[in-house]
Amino acid sequence: MKKVIFIDVDGTLINDNGVVPKSAEVAVRKARENDHLVFICTGRSKAELFPEILDIGFDGIIGSAGGYIEMGETILFHEQVKKEDVQHLVAFFTKHGIDFYLESNGGLFAGGNCKKHIQAIIENLIIEKPEAKEEIEKGIQPFHDILIEGEDLFRDDINKISFLGSDIPFEVIRKEFESKFTVIPSTVEFFGDNSGELSIPGIHKATAIEKLLQHLKVSKDDTFAYGDSYNDLEMLEFVQHGIAMGNAKEVVKKAADDITDSHDEDGIYNSFKKYGLI
Structure with a gap:
């Protein structure tokens, strides 16, 4: 059954040196080949999503910690600071x-x-x-x-x-x-x-995920999310399977349903394998 996967960028998809481990790139591509939807879900704005990240291939972007939602060429939501x-x-x-x-x-x-x-x-x-x-x-x-x-x-x-x-x-x-x-x-x-x-107050990654799921007409039961830091807390608590990276903050690990390995220890790949996503 098709799942919807949300992946944070800093400290999750990329390591502490700003590079995507090869295993994470392979995991994302294989998951999409298996007909799952994979979205970036980051605090970064679109200008900070460099080609090395986007060229991996994603079904859309939640950016600005939930303030921006894009799927394909369509902008579904965009809230800006006064x-x-x-x-x-x-x-x-x-x-x-x-x-x-x-x-x-x-x-x-x-x-x-x-x-x-x-x-x-x-x-x-x-x-x-x-x-x-x-x-x-x-x-x-x-x-x-x-x-x-x-x-x-x-x-x-x-x-x-x-x-x-x-x-x-x-x-x-x-x-x-x-x-x-x-x-x-x-x-x-x-x-x-x-x-x-x-x-922007009242907007975070979970509010954006909820909007996107409504657009997709997909149940929350079919969702996974991966994160490591403070702006991932609401996201991990909202989805069905909230997974903290091995390098995550302790408060994030406590909020998660599961903990995988760190980014440089193939955390995303290992978790995707564990849950049958790849």
């Missing part, structure tokens, strides 16, 4: 010296010293893990390279916002924005302490 809320956060982050970027489907718009900050992070990663230099340059460097500087940041096409680690405590930032945004710690580990993400 311009006045963007102005508020740009002013706050700029005043407090917090590096950030605004995520839209058309591009990532960098504020503060965000681009230089991320390049420094990449260079430090290579120093710390010289054996992973090739993967880091393939998987993470393109993310830096697409960041756009010098554009007007008071925009009305923004899906969500990410901010890098700084001396400003995360709880201070959460308190400033919790009335207008869902504020969670960053799903990207190397962004550092006090880093995080701001998305």
